[in-house]
Amino acid sequence: MRFDVAVIGAGAVGNAIAGKLAAYKLDIAVIEKEEDTAFGNSGRNSGVVHAGFNNKPGSLMAQLCVMGCQGFPKVASDLGIEFRKTGKLVMALREEDIPPLVRLYEQGLANGVQGLAIVGPREIKEINGNFNGVRGLWSEMTGVFDPFAYTAALAEHAAENGVRFFFGKQVTEISGGAGDFRIKAGDPAIGIEARWVINSAGLYADEICRLVGIDDYVIHPCRGEYHILDQKLGRHLNVPVYPVPNDRMGGLGVHLTPQLAGNIMIGPSAEYIGDKDDFADEAAVMDQLIAEGRELIPFIEKRHIIKSFSGIRPKLTSAKQGGFADFVIEESEKAGRFIVLAGIESPGLTCAVPIAEKVKDIIAGKEALIRRDDYRPKRSGPRSIDGLNPEKGCNIICRCEKISERQILDAFDRIVAIGAIPTMKGIRNRTRAGMGRCQGGFCAIRIVELLEKKRGIDPLRFCWNGPESMMFAGRTRP
Numbered sequence: 171m172r173f174d175v176a177v178i179g180a181g182a183v184g185n186a187i188a189g190k191l192a193a194y195k196l197d198i199a200v201i202e203k204e205e206d207t208a209f210g211n212s213g214r215n216s217g218v219v220h221a222g223f224n225n226k227p228g229s230l231m232a233q234l235c236v237m238g239c240q241g242f243p244k245v246a247s248d249l250g251i252e253f254r255k256t257g258k259l260v261m262a263l264r265e266e267d268i269p270p271l272v273r274l275y276e277q278g279l280a281n282g283v284q285g286l287a288i289v290g291p292r293e294i295k296e297i298n299g300n301f302n303g304v305r306g307l308w309s310e311m312t313g314v315f316d317p318f319a320y321t322a323a324l325a326e327h328a329a330e331n332g333v334r335f336f337f338g339k340q341v342t343e344i345s346g347g348a349g350d351f352r353i354k355a356g357d358p359a360i361g362i363e364a365r366w367v368i369n370s371a372g373l374y375a376d377e378i379c380r381l382v383g384i385d386d387y388v389i390h391p392c393r394g395e396y397h398i399l400d401q402k403l404g405r406h407l408n409v410p411v412y413p414v415p416n417d418r419m420g421g422l423g424v425h426l427t428p429q430l431a432g433n434i435m436i437g438p439s440a441e442y443i444g445d446k447d448d449f450a451d452e453a454a455v456m457d458q459l460i461a462e463g464r465e466l467i468p469f470i471e472k473r474h475i476i477k478s479f480s481g482i483r484p485k486l487t488s489a490k491q492g493g494f495a496d497f498v499i500e501e502s503e504k505a506g507r508f509i510v511l512a513g514i515e516s517p518g519l520t521c522a523v524p525i526a527e528k529v530k531d532i533i534a535g536k537e538a539l540i541r542r543d544d545y546r547p548k549r550s551g552p553r554s555i556d557g558l559n560p561e562k563g564c565n566i567i568c569r570c571e572k573i574s575e576r577q578i579l580d581a582f583d584r585i586v587a588i589g590a591i592p593t594m595k596g597i598r599n600r601t602r603a604g605m606g607r608c609q610g611g612f613c614a615i616r617i618v619e620l621l622e623k624k625r626g627i628d629p630l631r632f633c634w635n636g637p638e639s640m641m642f643a644g645r646t647r648p
């Protein structure tokens with residue numbers, strides 16, 4: 171199969187690039203090793219649109235974050251997903267936190283961030299009566315969104331504009347060179363030829379580089395663990411609240427984030443680990459998150475946790491170096507027409523669309539791009555926020571999150587429409603079914619029964635997120 175552009179990785183960044191390039195007369199393929207989109211870091215994060223004050227002035231991260239944040243309301247509206255501009259508070263808990271807080275404010279001004287203000291204890295209490303800070307940095311532009319809905323919507327938008335997705339196909343070989351790459355992916359293997367390759371493989375971007383002889387990048391996995399708290403606590407948190415970050419740590423510190431659906435998220439930790447697939451949650455880290463979360467809101471308890479998960483930062487800085495390296499977005503000098511995206515850690519979701527614009531500019535610098543007349547800038551599928559508002563009189567499948575039969579079937583059809591492989595995790599990511607207090611204890615079976623009846627799936631082949639996670643071992647009755 172021959173394409174103009176092959177994008178490796180169907181995370182938010184790969185999907186945004188594919189959707190952006192689809193505006194031009196280019197045949198585009200996206201190759202993804204997992205069964206569905208958002209199974210990498212794009213589905214394992216805080217879901218915050220960052221304003222851009224955490225990043226070093228003059229860096230690509232700072233520049234693209236400010237652009238991404240300012241453009242996010244329009245991106246969200248074009249994709250039909252919800253964005254809630256909550257604002258955000260970075261809170262100095264002690265006097266010694268004030269100088270670094272002020273430095274953060276000045277850095278934000280240098281980066282051109284709008285809507286920043288230093289606030290005192292009285293204003294902090296006005297923002298949220300539970301907060302006890304001596305000083306705060308208020309950021310008006312910050313907001314929250316659902317990263318699953320966003321990443322899936324980016325994929326759907328690209329697919330609606332003719333991008334072809336190949337899921338469950340791990341890229342293992344790239345031969346040929348500039349203008350004539352030959353990619354082998356998956357088992358059974360498919361062969362894809364492309365003039366351009368865009369390496370948007372997140373944690374594995376360094377390994378994809380090595381397939382074409384580029385050994386300039388080493389990705390150091392740094393895990394961030396989270397807890398999700400019961401929705402009944404949601405009313406206590408109206409805005410994301412962060413501690414003053416420690417520059418050495420390479421994260422923004424353990425923060426509390428209100429999710430769109432009403433849960434509170436605590437995290438992430440920052441632990442350098444040896445294995446890029448080790449998404450474990452450790453007991454000691456869980457205790458540490460609760461303790462740090464309590465500094466921001468005092469009444470959080472372990473019994474409020476309904477789920478824990480982790481993401482893994484693809485860092486270009488080692489544990490010894492700490493801190494952040496800038497994003498790498500460049501055509502490789504060692505392999506022409508091979509574009510490397512490395513170290514796309516936070517704020518990569520905020521920046522996905524400006525990153526895509528930058529990749530488009532790199533290609534446009536090498537060849538004339540001709541616009542397509544039939545390009546649709548807006549996603550036409552249903553608004554994903556419908557998932558939170560079931561229709562009246564419908565059959566509810568997930569009682570905790572009130573997700574209806576129709577919403578489950580819509581999600582299944584949307585998975586199939588982008589060429590992904592239906593899984594329980596994919597259904598859950600798109601609808602929130604199974605994300606409530608019982609974590610699918612009640613609805614998982616009902617979802618499978620519904621899909622067997624209405625979409626003809628074989629329950630014995632239906633998995634959680636891949637071939638090694640089958641939901642059922644066999645039937646107890648014929």
Ligand SMILES: Cc1cc2nc3c(=O)[nH]c(=O)nc-3n(C[C@H](O)[C@H](O)[C@H](O)COP(=O)(O)OP(=O)(O)OC[C@H]3O[C@@H](n4cnc5c(N)ncnc54)[C@H](O)[C@@H]3O)c2cc1C
Nearest residue numbers: 179181183203210211212215218341372394481518519520
């Ligand atoms: C703990 C944490 C918190 C974060 N919080 C925020 C936040 O609040 N706001 C924000 O803006 N950003 C945040 N981020 C950053 C954001 O999640 C990432 O920058 C973004 O998801 C990167 O998207 P991506 O598409 O580059 O990577 P990914 O989503 O990881 O996608 C890469 C894809 O490549 C695929 N792949 C890898 N190897 C191969 C192969 N050989 N063949 C085929 N496919 C392959 C993977 O399966 C994966 O799906 C956070 C990140 C972490 C870890």
